[in-house]
Amino acid sequence: MEDLRFKNVNLENSENLEKHRTEDFSTSKALVVRRGAPFRVSLQLEGRPFNPKTDSLRVKVMLGRLYVVMPVTFIKKVSSTHWTAYIEPKGLNLQNPSIYISSPASATVGCYRFQVFAQNNRKTRAYGKFILLCNPWCPEDTVHIPFEDQREEYVQNDSGLLFMGTAKNIVSRPWSFDQYEPGVLETCLNLLQVSPQHQKNRRMDYLNRNNPVYISRVVSAMINSEDDRGVLKGNWSGDYKQGVHPSLWTGSGDILRQWTQSGFSPVKYGQCWVFAAVMCTVMRVLGIPCRVITNFNSAHDTNGNLVIEEFYTETGKKLHRSKDSIWNFHVWVECWMNRRDLGKGMDGWQVLDPTPQERSGGVFCCGPAPVKAIRDRRIDLYYDIPFVYAEVNADVHSIVLSEGRVLSYNKDTERVGSLICTKAVGYPRYQNLTGDYKHLKSPTSTLxxxxxxxxxxxxxxxxxxxxxxxxxxxxxxxxxxxxxxxxxxxxxxxxxxxxxxxxxxxxxxxxxxxxxxxxxxxxxxxxxxxxxxxxxxxxxxxxxxxxxxxxxxxxxxxxxxxxxxxxxxxxxxxxxxIASPELIIEVADEGSVVPGKEQTATVTFTNSFSHPVSGALTVAGSGLLQGKVHFRMSQLRPGGTVQQGITFTPSMVGSKMLQASLLLTNMNTTIRGFKMVFVNRA
Missing domain, CATH: 2.60.40.10 (Immunoglobulins)
Structure with missing residues (x-):
């Protein structure tokens, strides 16, 4: 009998992307799917058609030098623990037969190759590639999060708010996570490949990369550049001439692209909210639910005694006397995962902090530390629970000094961790998480x-x-x-x-x-x-x-x-x-925004300062604008108002963020504003 001959493989992109909720990764050259669920590929045959009675097919799936070979059965069988491949006999097209390939819910995240061949003719093969991500929709996956609105917010949402300022005067800073921008997915996978773990032992890294605990520790270390070829270089010196001031970043895409284009040289510069926001992008890309957390009055307890000392002169001037410190706010991330390594009760949100502060296992990373373990002070568990516990629970001792003599001594047990929050699901406001981290002494969490x-x-x-x-x-x-x-x-x-x-x-x-x-x-x-x-x-x-x-x-x-x-x-x-004034963004015909149709918006600024100001306006919007748009704003008198019209053409459906920032040239101030735009299906 004539051998089966393969012409090519159709990866059935549109169908698979929709079923695996990866449609927004459509710019990727490879098929993007999620583990624990089947995806369909179609074989285009040359010569004779497929004969179900006599032809026996095999699929070989490869990741680096690791591989698995499986028979293609005629029984629809999906396993949560093994790779499987099957053909559905009903409606089978013999000239273009479809094969369903299903990965286990614990498969390794990465970029795979696969081959299809007939058992009696291994010389003729069909080839394809796919990228496999974690699957929060799959109950057997260790990152499964049970509510659809949370999956939309913590995995699919490509914009958000970072909370800064103080607990009594919270500043909402818009941030574009940019996970669907061209090249970002590939950069996030490269981050795993560039990591010291992969470079040291590729086989073990691939085997361990099935576990979100392992992945999250690798990413936490790779976001900062202290021990490796990580993404961001931290800088708190006030001198940013060699790079970008951390406050000027508006999204993760520019940072990740610059890192890749430079051959994986650290991008200058980041501070805590930049580190956390970029890590959130990477985790969402990899399919691990992630959200950005702000801890107001965050303690950095260098000696582990749960006490932060602050010193003042007798006229009220604060002194720089202690290695310990309190940051008015500190920003980290939480990722959702099961903790099978810790036993029952520690599943759910885990703290991860990519800002380089202290070493964990010899490396600048932090977590994953279960939020439940922090609340209950389970310092016997992994990872880094004592450090995070101190960040939200340390006492503050305020001391008035005169010529080295203590004049006054004051203890505050409420100030540290006074408010811990994240963006609310589906709404542009904050959600108070303080009670998840600590046992509150009163109904109010701020003084x-x-x-x-x-x-x-x-x-x-x-x-x-x-x-x-x-x-x-x-x-x-x-x-x-x-x-x-x-x-x-x-x-x-x-x-x-x-x-x-x-x-x-x-x-x-x-x-x-x-x-x-x-x-x-x-x-x-x-x-x-x-x-x-x-x-x-x-x-x-x-x-x-x-x-x-x-x-x-x-x-x-x-x-x-x-x-x-x-x-x-x-x-x-x-x-x-002191809260800055905000830019006001208004979109014309808000209800009729659809992909491919040009829209108009207006950005308005009113000068509330006591002197004239001028500056540079930048407008961006992932899924709305290609790149960024820049404008010059000439001098504006006190109390004056200026408007700038812009046009944008949406390329994606769903809720998208249009954001604007005005860098004032004669002041050390950036004015910001954002507008959520819902893009309807055409």
Whole structure:
């Protein structure tokens, strides 16, 4: 009988992409499918047709030097643990027979090759390639997440919000994850290939790459460049001349493309939110559910004693004295997976932190640490639970010093981890996750003010210090650029004798992860308190006095009250950000946005500063715009408004983000705005 001869293989892209929910990866040259589910390929034969009674086919699937050979059966059999291949007899086209190939739910993630051949003629073969990803839709997959809206948000959504600022004045920064942009999928797979684990032992790396715990640790290490040829170089120095200021990135695509095009040289520069957002892109591409987390008042406890010490002068200026620190916010990711290595109860969200802070297993990575284990302080489990536990639970000791002598000592058990949040599913707002990480002492997870008066178990009371006075520092409202920062100092004499008090108020600019810089505003005075009297002092910092710290910088505000008779000192502090004005984006005919049809939008900016500004406007939108669009904004007087029209042509359906950023040339400030655009099917 004449041998079967293969002309080519049709990968049935459109059908397979739809069934595997990978349609948005259509720019990839390879077929993209998910593990644990069959995909169909069609053989185009030359010569005689396929004979089901006498022809016996085999499929060989290869990953590097690993391979598996399986017979093609006529029984529809999908195994969660083995590779299978079958033909459905019903409706079989003998000239173009279809074969279904199904991977196990625990298959390795990677780029595969396959061959189809007849058992009696191994010389003639049909060849193809496919990329295999994790499958959150498959119940047997260890990354299975059971709700469709969460799969849409944490796997498929290519844009999101990163939360910054402070817990009382949260700034929503738009970010484009860009996982469907050309070349991003291939770059994420290259990241696994470039990793030290793969370079050291390719066979073991491929075998281990079936496990999301292993994958996530590799990715966490590869996002930073400390130990390897990782994606991003961190920089907190303030000098970014050799690269891009971390605040200027708006999406992951530019970073990942630059890394690939440079031959895997680190991209300069990243800080915590950039590291986390790029890792979120990689994990979503690989099919592992991922979300970006912000921890406000995040402790970096270098000596592991769960105590952060902060030092102030007697006039309220904060000093740089400790290796420990509190970042106003720190950003990491959570990934969803089963933890079969830890036993029951630790499945679900796992903390992973790609920002290089401490080594884990000798490498700068962190996690996966189960959120449930952090909440219950299960420091006996893997990975890095003590470090993350300290980030959300450390106590803060505030100390007032004079010539090396301690004048005042204050303990705050509520400040660290005051709010832990992520973007809400389906909505452009934050979701509070604080109760998932820690046992809350009260229904509210944030404090409206901080006082030097202490609870009964405080360090101050145990030290036997006098409690003659109390001072409270409260912002009247969340500060907004262009308006005075108004705050109230409330002083209470708790004794039945009159007091003369020195009052010092000090404001310093600071970056989110550092001790403050020099004082930019201060006031001093003397107040007289009658016995048991309470006084309220209202203060304000004018826009012209603070405008250099609008945007990404924050303000450390401190009040020190000194009893002139007893020399007793009490301290109250607050750290806050001054919210920038926002760009307003409006889209014409919002309800009729469809792929391939040109649309128009308008970006509006109103200058709320006290002086003229000019700058450069950049507009981007994955799935809406090809690349970025740039405009110059000429000088705009205080109170003036400018509008810029743009056109865009959507290329994808679904909810897409149009985002704009205005970099002011005469200030260290970037103004941002975003608009969610729903693209309907044509």
């Amino acid at each position: 409206s003010s901080r006082s030097s008066t202490m609870s009964d178990d405080s360090t101050l009371r145990r030290a036997g210090s006098s409690k003659g006075v109390a001072v409270f520092l409260t912002l009247d409202k969340a500060p907004v650029a262009g308006e005075p920062v108004r705050f109230t100092v409330k002083v209470i004499n708790k004794q039945s004798v009159a007091k003369m008090m020195k009052l010092h108020v000090n404001a310093q600019a600071k970056e989110y992860n550092n001790s403050p810089l020099d004082t930019f505003w201060e006031t001093h005075g003397v107040i007289k308190l009658a016995p048991m009297e309470a006084k309220v002092i209202r203060q304000q910092i004018l826009p012209a006095q603070y405008e250099d710290v609008v945007g990404d910088d924050l303000v450390n505000l401190a009040v020190v009250l000194q009893d002139m008779a007893s020399q007793e000192q009490v301290l109250a502090t607050e750290e806050f950000n």
